[in-house]
Amino acid sequence: MTLPRLAFFPAPRTGELLYSVFARHARWDSAGPKATMQTLFGVPGAIASIDLPNRLSALEGRLPDGLTIDALIDGHTLAPYYCAFLPAEVRGAIRNAMRGDGGNLHLISGMAAFRLARVTRLRFCPDCLPEMVDRWGSGHWRRDHQLPSVLVCPTHGTVLRASTVDVSTGNRHGFIAATRSCCPPDAPPVTHAPSDAEGEVLLRLARASAALLDRGDVGPVDFDEVTAFYRGELRLRGLMRSRLKVDQVALGEAFAARFGTVLGRFPGLAKAGRGQGEWLATLARRQRKAAHPLEHLLMRDLLGSRERQADPCGPGPWLCRNPLADHHGQLVVNDLRIYRNRQASVAVFSCGCGYRYTRSISAAGELGRCRFKEFGPLLRPALADLVAAGATLRSVANRLGVDPKTVASLAAELSIDTTWSIRPSTRATRPLAAAASPPAKSRSTRRTKPGPRRDWRRLDDDLAERVGRAAARVRSFAPPAQVTAASLERELLGRRGWIGKRRDKLPRTIAAIDGHAEALGAFQLRRVDYSIARMVADRQPLKPWAVMRSAGVRSDMLVMIQQRIAAYDQLDAARQSA
Structure with missing residues (x-):
């Protein structure tokens, strides 16, 4: 069904929510909520949505010149906020659902699974409302005020107030404008008054959230790219135990020091540590599903607050040093793992050809020389060909870039028969320049003053x-x-x-x-007991899988971990009863 062109559609104001634009149209129409829905969308029972409105294709070709559906979505809905960290195909699906009847829009975007609830009761800033009236003659709903991560006005820093308009109750099928009647001066605040330190954090989060609305389409983003970004930033800020393992304890401590009690104002994100949904730990691992934009903003705020450490290995890719590979000396290595070795660290570079080498990293961040670790599948055929061709041990060592003893060991490991010997030659060697000079007087090897022998x-x-x-x-x-x-x-x-x-x-x-x-089993048991004691000291819930990951043991020890937790609970109960 083709709908007639709209007789009047108010020009959207900068930063105005599309719901508010529809509300100003409804005030002009004054034909009742169902008639307004019929006029706008051709469906009298359409639902008024704050964040991601749908059925917008009904407005196609009926808007004033210069105004498009895409412009309304990008500039006057919350879609840019919820789509900022989603893959391109998901963003496209959300945009199509907003043009259509919505369907499972909140499932597509991941909003249905978010711990942080959507805003259903419209919010306003008591300082913004009079300024709007002075400028435009009436108020409107600002879209950044309706973001779940915004508790204070990004412009004034004032705590937002909750209006009387709640689209989840009696206002589902009508658009209500921002007037003094629904935005009274005594409207309740959305959160209690923050301290100066908390207010600074809330204002920073509000402005970062509002900035997501202005970014629009952020380009191709997939979960692997997000994972690589966080892993790289965490490593540069000293919050990774290795290339693949996040130092979750250090990350949680840094997070608590950065945000303090602010998270208590966002139900569902009250704690970033383990046992409370583990959203911070999940965000730092490999990305597999959508995370709430606030979680990304908190993580990026934390990363931005920490000074980058000098990266001794530099950004990848790194050189492949396999002399048997066609890409020898080229920047093709993308696999880097760093592990601790007492007071220093060791970087392990692994190429796709199978070659691996290491470089030590001192406490001062200085790189040591490259050390061969493994050749990979290219070694056996190359070494067999060299042996068959009668190459000498030293020539093969020069070809492979390792010492002769290593070549002999590699040949023995690969069961390649050789005639090489690594015993020292009995022939004396001396500089060529000394060959013409008379032989020096031989010196006796007998110890003139023998020291005491070792007892x-x-x-x-x-x-x-x-x-x-x-x-x-x-x-x-x-x-x-x-x-x-x-x-x-x-x-x-x-x-x-x-x-x-x-x-x-x-x-x-x-x-x-x-x-x-x-024995390994006894050591793992000590690791489990240590992890339980530390989690108890940090007041973290004792969950078997959390203890397993903290202790660094395999899943086949879960039964034993459950027994240790049960034993600790019994001991703790006995202590309390005593």
Whole structure:
């Protein structure tokens, strides 16, 4: 059915909500709500919507010259706000649904699952209303005032007031204009009076929310891009444990320090930590579904408040150093993982060809030299061809960019038969310039003043006695570290491998180390107990999956974690009863 051209349609004001434009048309029409709906949309029972109105295609060709449906959607609805962080195909589906009968519009946009409820009771600013009357002769509803993340006016910083117009109750099928009768001076505030610090945060959030309305179509955005953006920003601000793991504890602490009690004003987002929907932790992980725009704004506000740390590895992609690959020396590596190693960090670069190398990162952020870690599938055929061609060990080492001993080890691992020997040559080597000079007088290798020989038995007794204290120190580390032979050697001597190479000379020490070494299951149990104690200290709910992730253990330990939580609950109940 083709509807006649509208006899009158008010020119939308800057920042005016489309609901308000329709309300001013209804005041001019004065034929009643159903007649107005019939005139505008051809359906007398159409529902008046604040945020994402639909059936807008009924206005096509009936608006004043220069005014289009897209201009109304972009400039006078809340669609740009709700679409700001959604993929392009979802934004297109929302726009089509707004042109049509709406259908499952709130399901498409994800609004139906958001923890933060939509605004259904229109809001106004007591400072804006008289200014509107002075400028235009009447008031109107500002669209930024109707955003769920806006509690104070972005212009004046005044706490917004709740009008008497609630579209979820008795005003579903009519448009009501912003007048003094529905915006009385004694209207209740939408939130209690904030402190100066809270008011500053609320004003910052209000202005960031209003800015989303003016951005319009932000271009192609998908969940993978959002994930990569947050991961990169969190890493540059020291909030990542590795390339893929977020330091959730540090992130939660930084979030609490940044926003304090402000989140209590937004039901559903009262806490950013675990056990309260975990929206912050979810947002920092891989994006799989739509998140409320306020969650994105809070995360970006936090990231913007922290100083960027110098990125020692620089932005990717990084060089591939595989001498066997056609892309050797090109910026094709996109996989970077950083893990902690005592006082320093190690960056692991992994190329799609299978080649991996590492670079150490000192506490000062300085990069160490590149160290080969793995060649990948290109090594076996290349090494077999070189061996078959009779290449020498040193020439192959130069070809692969590693030392000869590493080449021999790689050949042995791949079960490639070679005639190479890594034993030192018996032929003496000297500089060519010295060949013509007379041979120097041979020097006896006999030690003229031999020092005292090492008393291995005494050393063995001393180290064996100290192993227990070293194990106690390792067990006292927080977060827990596994008591292993390597960790005990580091505590005893400040290095690893020295004792293991002298097993026959230090039998008591080896036996003591084996006796104090910790099995993996026992270490994981200590990690679980540590995580439970920390979550209790932070007043976080003890949920098995949350303890599992905090402890860094696998899901096959969930039953054991449930038992440990139950044991703690029983102990806590006994303490309280006592």
